[in-house]
Amino acid sequence: MSEHALALERRAVHETSNAVLGMLLFVISEAMFFMGFLAVYFTAYANAKVWPPSGISIPPMGLPTAAVVVLLGSVATMTMANRAGRLHDQRRVTVWTGATLILAAGFAGLLGLSYRGLGFHASTDIYGSLFWVLAVVAIAHAIGGIVFFALLLAQARAGELQLRHDPLQAASIYWNFVAVIGVSLYVIFYLANAGSK
Amino acid sequence: MKMTGRTAFGAALFFVVAGLAYALTGTFEGGFPLLMVAAVGVALLGSHIVAAVRRAEREIAAGEHDEEPIEPHVGPTIWPLGYALSAVGLVLGFLVDRGIYVAGGLLFLAATAGWFADVRHQWRHAQEEPPDPGPPLGPDTTPMADEGVT
Amino acid sequence: MTATRDEVLPQRPVSQRGAVLEWLTTTDHKKIGAMYLVNSFLFFVIGGGLALTMRTQLSRPNNHVVSTDFYDQAVSIHGTLMIFLVIFPFLSGFGNYFVPLQIGALDMAFPRINALSFWLLPVGGFTIASGFFVPGGAAAAGWTGYVPLSIRQPGAGQDLWALGLLIVGVSSILGAINFIVTVLRMRAPGMSMLLMPIFCWATLATSLLVVLATPVLTAGLMMFLSDRNFGTTFFDPANGGAVSYWLNTFWFFGHPEVYMLILGAWGIVSEIIPVFCSKPLYGYKGVVVAFTMIAGLSFAVWAHHMFTTGLVPNLSFFAATTELISVPTGVLFFNWLATMWGGRIRFEPPMLFALGFVAMFLIGGIDGVWMAQPAMDYSIHDTYWVVAHIHYVLFGGTLFGIMAGLYYWFPKITGRRLNKTLGYWHFGFQFVGFNVTFFPMHMLGLQGMPRRIAIYPESAGWGSLNLLATIGSYLIGVSIMIFVLNVAVTMLSPATEPADPWGGNSLEWATSSPPPPHNFDELPPIRSSRPVYDARKALAKVAAAPGETGAVS
Numbered sequence: 001m002s003e004h005a006l007a008l009e010r011r012a013v014h015e016t017s018n019a020v021l022g023m024l025l026f027v028i029s030e031a032m033f034f035m036g037f038l039a040v041y042f043t044a045y046a047n048a049k050v051w052p053p054s055g056i057s058i059p060p061m062g063l064p065t066a067a068v069v070v071l072l073g074s075v076a077t078m079t080m081a082n083r084a085g086r087l088h089d090q091r092r093v094t095v096w097t098g099a100t101l102i103l104a105a106g107f108a109g110l111l112g113l114s115y116r117g118l119g120f121h122a123s124t125d126i127y128g129s130l131f132w133v134l135a136v137v138a139i140a141h142a143i144g145g146i147v148f149f150a151l152l153l154a155q156a157r158a159g160e161l162q163l164r165h166d167p168l169q170a171a172s173i174y175w176n177f178v179a180v181i182g183v184s185l186y187v188i189f190y191l192a193n194a195g196s197k
Numbered sequence: 198m199k200m201t202g203r204t205a206f207g208a209a210l211f212f213v214v215a216g217l218a219y220a221l222t223g224t225f226e227g228g229f230p231l232l233m234v235a236a237v238g239v240a241l242l243g244s245h246i247v248a249a250v251r252r253a254e255r256e257i258a259a260g261e262h263d264e265e266p267i268e269p270h271v272g273p274t275i276w277p278l279g280y281a282l283s284a285v286g287l288v289l290g291f292l293v294d295r296g297i298y299v300a301g302g303l304l305f306l307a308a309t310a311g312w313f314a315d316v317r318h319q320w321r322h323a324q325e326e327p328p329d330p331g332p333p334l335g336p337d338t339t340p341m342a343d344e345g346v347t
Numbered sequence: 348m349t350a351t352r353d354e355v356l357p358q359r360p361v362s363q364r365g366a367v368l369e370w371l372t373t374t375d376h377k378k379i380g381a382m383y384l385v386n387s388f389l390f391f392v393i394g395g396g397l398a399l400t401m402r403t404q405l406s407r408p409n410n411h412v413v414s415t416d417f418y419d420q421a422v423s424i425h426g427t428l429m430i431f432l433v434i435f436p437f438l439s440g441f442g443n444y445f446v447p448l449q450i451g452a453l454d455m456a457f458p459r460i461n462a463l464s465f466w467l468l469p470v471g472g473f474t475i476a477s478g479f480f481v482p483g484g485a486a487a488a489g490w491t492g493y494v495p496l497s498i499r500q501p502g503a504g505q506d507l508w509a510l511g512l513l514i515v516g517v518s519s520i521l522g523a524i525n526f527i528v529t530v531l532r533m534r535a536p537g538m539s540m541l542l543m544p545i546f547c548w549a550t551l552a553t554s555l556l557v558v559l560a561t562p563v564l565t566a567g568l569m570m571f572l573s574d575r576n577f578g579t580t581f582f583d584p585a586n587g588g589a590v591s592y593w594l595n596t597f598w599f600f601g602h603p604e605v606y607m608l609i610l611g612a613w614g615i616v617s618e619i620i621p622v623f624c625s626k627p628l629y630g631y632k633g634v635v636v637a638f639t640m641i642a643g644l645s646f647a648v649w650a651h652h653m654f655t656t657g658l659v660p661n662l663s664f665f666a667a668t669t670e671l672i673s674v675p676t677g678v679l680f681f682n683w684l685a686t687m688w689g690g691r692i693r694f695e696p697p698m699l700f701a702l703g704f705v706a707m708f709l710i711g712g713i714d715g716v717w718m719a720q721p722a723m724d725y726s727i728h729d730t731y732w733v734v735a736h737i738h739y740v741l742f743g744g745t746l747f748g749i750m751a752g753l754y755y756w757f758p759k760i761t762g763r764r765l766n767k768t769l770g771y772w773h774f775g776f777q778f779v780g781f782n783v784t785f786f787p788m789h790m791l792g793l794q795g796m797p798r799r800i801a802i803y804p805e806s807a808g809w810g811s812l813n814l815l816a817t818i819g820s821y822l823i824g825v826s827i828m829i830f831v832l833n834v835a836v837t838m839l840s841p842a843t844e845p846a847d848p849w850g851g852n853s854l855e856w857a858t859s860s861p862p863p864p865h866n867f868d869e870l871p872p873i874r875s876s877r878p879v880y881d882a883r884k885a886l887a888k889v890a891a892a893p894g895e896t897g898a899v900s
């Protein structure tokens with residue numbers, strides 16, 4: 001390799017970071033994990049005569065819609081925190097990370113509330129099984145995010161994110177992924193089936 | 198790295214083609230979206246790498262100084278074992294007594310806190326002291342054209 | 348150039364308790380790699396014991412050495428442990444120890460996560476094996492856990508199987524992320540991707556497969572556990588579920604899984620053959636392309652495990668992709684042969700095992716080519732032909748490759764070379780024993796002997812071939828005992844091996860045996876895919892012409 005090519009290689013490596021690349025790969029693996037469940041959903045849907053199956057009624061949309069709106073808000077605040085991190089603005093990082101933490105907790109809370117009083121259980125047909133298992137997994141990922149933001153906030157307040165903003169970028173990648181999952185589940189389980197009550 | 202990024206895009210294209218071929222000929226309808234998500238994932242990896250290469254090209258052209266990133270030293274720590282033992286709590290809780298779930302859960306939380314404390318300590322240390330330069334290179338580091346050993 | 352070590356390494360001045368704590372808390376990739384290898388060998392002995400039990404039961408018709416119930420548990424746990432706790436972690440262990448060394452790095456990208464990946468393994472493995480000690484016994488539905496049998500099996504054994512696999516799955520996904528980031532970001536200056544040792548490429552390809560496929564198994568296992576414990580109906584046809592959901596989910600993972608089990612061994616053998624033929628690997632780029640193509644294609648063949656279920660109307664698509672995957676695999680064989688052609692072959696134990704790998708994997712691969720034809724597969728699916736195939740590729744293939752790697756890298760890890768004579772005896776018994784065990788299974792498969800049966804009648808006429816196979820399995824047992832003896836005898840001798848006992852090519856041979864904690868005192872220049880070979884040649888040139896002051900080239 002020429003000297004220029006080697007220098008470019010070295011520089012390109014420096015433009016990435018272990019934390020960010022690692023989080024990207026983790027998110028890819030998590031996407032395949034969620035897809036494992038959704039693959040079963042799509043197959044069941046494609047082969048069903050009636051969808052959702054009888055005995056399943058679509059829950060009211062109010063709380064889930066509010067949850068998704070709050071989720072998208074938290075994505076916006078996380079993006080702002082990431083941007084502030086790149087500009088080394090510790091105060092803004094702290095403020096935006098704190099806002100993300102609050103909104104993420106709000107999202108998880110609204111999501112949890114929306115699962116109360118549903119007409120079907122995990123044992124009510126495969127629809128119920130998929131809905132509930134995905135609900136548990138989604139909440140778990142939201143809680144993981146909340147813990148991540150709390151740890152980031154502690155670091156931000158102590159000024160430890162002054163020189164490195166990888167953790168913020170990694171958190172942003174993770175939370176964007178959770179948002180994609182959240183919106184997808186909302187579309188699949190609420191919007192797409194809304195016509196069939 | 199550029200080649201790696203391009204290979205990732207090639208792999209993504211392959212998954213798209215395989216997924217379409219499967220969708221047209223298969224009965225497990227879930228197979229198509231699975232392959233599509235694999236394609237998107239690998240394409241994301243490719244675009245991340247290619248973006249890094251492009252930023253590097255821009256910076257070299259602009260003559261910007263290259264900073265060696267800080268690679269902190271990671272010392273011995275008990276917390277990975279702590280996480281593994283909390284998984285034991287999960288298994289024993291299932292087998293023996295639900296109370297053990299609680300013990301496993303507490304150990305999980307302790308390991309999370311301990312691990313995080315390790316990470317903070319390691320970065321504080323790295324930022325205060327000069328970074329590890331890595332092993333020194335041999336006597337002659339002038340890059341040469343490939344010997345043709347392929 | 349690092350000086351060679353001729354003196355005995357100093358003893359560790361650490362207390363007993365301090366030494367234990369050191370291993371429990373280590374984040375050093377070399378220690379973790381060594382623990383991977385030891386853990387894998389431990390589970391190999393357990394899995395092997397189960398195999399010998401099965402072979403003893405099958406040695407005669409109408410035999411009653413063990414109950415059919417226990418036999419089912421043995422076959423299931425044998426398969427599960429060998430695949431997830433032996434073969435894959437052996438390859439991960441070599442990867443852990445040698446990928447950072449081969450790329451000239453200080454450690455893996457995420458040392459703590461590396462430790463976590465390791466510690467989850469014994470936890471997962473013992474969870475799976477603990478099924479033997481609970482009421483109802485261990486999982487007994489095969490390593491593939493087919494529903495509805497596995498959902499309906501009472502007792503905790505099947506749950507422990509799924510829980511253990513979940514834990515092991517997390518371990519391998521974290522490890523894979525670690526390898527990919529390490530290989531992409533932590534190569535020494537001058538080492539472009541196409542100058543990287545081929546073993547690192549194999550590890551990279553394996554890791555990509557793990558990241559994309561293993562999470563799908565994780566999802567399947569969660570559905571499995573929730574059907575067994577929380578009343579869900581994923582796999583219950585009476586309530587909207589389907590058996591095919593498990594089949595497809597499992598095999599979407601299952602096929603890339605078998606490539607995860609072989610790629611590392613291809614990498615090891617591709618390192619060893621060039622060294623013991625004193626020639627560079629022929630067609631390095633072709634091998635890299637082959638690895639990449641096989642990794643990609645492995646996602647497009649999974650239904651060939653389901654040809655006879657009636658669930659696959661497009662048999663020809665999967666038959667075509669499966670046959671296609673034999674093309675890049677064939678390329679590998681030609682590369683190895685071309686490397687050996689015209690080389691000065693040294694028949695040391697690592698090379699013997701590598702050659703054994705090439706020959707045995709060829710047979711196993713061709714077995715697969717037969718099964719890829721649905722017309723043929725309808726006759727031999729679920730017969731002993733399949734057992735022959737899987738063992739020719741996993742044992743004749745990967746395990747021979749692992750043994751080659753153990754003999755090759757033992758001096759680097761411990762500073763001692765395994766005894767050559769015992770190595771030849773080990774190889775002889777293992778090669779003969781392996782073929783005597785598994786070759787007759789081709790015939791048994793063609794004669795219609797089904798898999799996973801504990802008892803067969805006299806009238807079937809399978810007795811003599813089974814007896815032959817059992818004798819072979821005992822020979823394999825003897826070979827492993829010879830290996831253990833070899834390790835014991837070697838570890839009692841002083842550690843005097845130099846940095847480069849074999850005349851190696853890659854960077855792990857540029858540091859002492861074993862390496863210091865920081866891996867390298869000094870790196871040779873990296874200008875080709877064989878930096879240590881280049882440095883050796885340069886040194887020889889300087890030594891041959893001491894009066895001249897010509898530039899080292």
